[in-house]
Amino acid sequence: MDGLADDIWQSVRLTVELAAVTTVILLLVGTPLAWWLARSKAWWTEAIAAVIALPLVLPPTVLGFYLLVTLGPNGPGGWIAGLWGGRTLAFTFEGLVVGSVLYSMPFVVQPIRNAFAAIGDRPLEVAATLRASPRRTFWTVAVPLARPGFLTGAVLGFAHTVGEFGLVLMIGGNIPGQTKVLSVAIFDYVEASRWREANILAGGMVIFAFAVILAMTLIDKRSAAVRP
């Protein structure tokens, strides 16, 4: 029982860490990207948007396969790992972060982009006529107005990373404390016919997912109430 609890807590901690790091990175990278997508009038904007949205429709195994090759010693990942003396980014926490960022990107970028687009030109023009710099306009007008979008993006990105499975299975190598996240731990328990443990974890995941969806709905409701 103690051993079981340790195993489970290790997986829970790792999963939360992975999801948190991924979400922070996605907010940092995704915000300027979403701003550009929302404001740009260039013809190739939608092409970039489509590339970002690819993980929505591709099976995780496609991404997993390409990542296994690119993270490996013969790909760019191997070169990056060489910076700190590693051979490959596969089987590492960093490798999972790379994979998760790509995989969860549409879930963060799209809500933020939609929130930015919903603001429209008018508030930004008004701010400009009041002599606010573009940067100040962004921080004092656009970001506060798009707050529900940020919240939605962060929650969805986090939850989606928690729910990752195929990708982690393919590039993770199932190392406890490094790459053995919750979804893989459940898979392991089922493979080993240890259903009690699988049940505990899977049940927890169901409760978590329910809480996320409920939170999302409540955020949506509140933001609808705030909008004029």
Added chain:
Amino acid sequence: MRLARTIQLAAAIAAWVLTTTSVPAAQTNVAVAANFTAAAKEIAAAFRAKTGHEAVLSFGSSGQFYSQITQGAPFQVLLSADDARPKKLVDDGLAVPGSNFTYAVGKLVLWSKTPNLVKGEATLKAASFAKLSIINPVAAPYGAAAVETMKSLKVYDMLKPKLVEGATVIQAYQFVETGNAELGFVALSQLTGPATGSRWLVPQELYSPIRQDAVLLKSGASNEAATGFIAFLKSPEARVIIEKYGYVLDGQS
């Protein structure tokens, strides 16, 4: 009245047609442990050529199949990578008693894509590599055999931090194939292509024999294709294919 007679006539004609045409070939779903993939495909093709029956193959880990079968997965035959799970299925009342038999004995290999990297047990003792890939030892016998080998050589505790696990033998092989792990314990049956890199056939005394058992599930007891496939697996024709793929037959070593 006339309608009833028409129906009777139609039924009679249908019955006559059915009895005179040849019996259509049966079909069976076979769950196959991943290590046996290539051999099973060839055996299924030979089986179809000989009997006309179709064996539809699914590949995965023995542990996964065991879990699925206990939940009523629609398989009639299991070709496991171990002998424990088929026996367990008999004990669970899900398989036909006495139908489990050893169709192949698996051989474990330490393999690397790098020439001269693998030089026998010395390679494991020197441990000059970053990652060693194995199959999940809890779910797959080849993984358990790899752990047993390392324990026999007293290098397991030292190598443990370097181990990465694949969910199936195929995945463990791919970790080595893509260069993400420098070397790995795989099944000899996976290395039937042109010899590349370096390999060490692990001596049998370092691990318990990997007896791979097949079993007929109760759902296949009256399925001609399922019983036929089990019988075919014991035939000399199938045994030639099994040996060709790097397995030893039961009773030899």
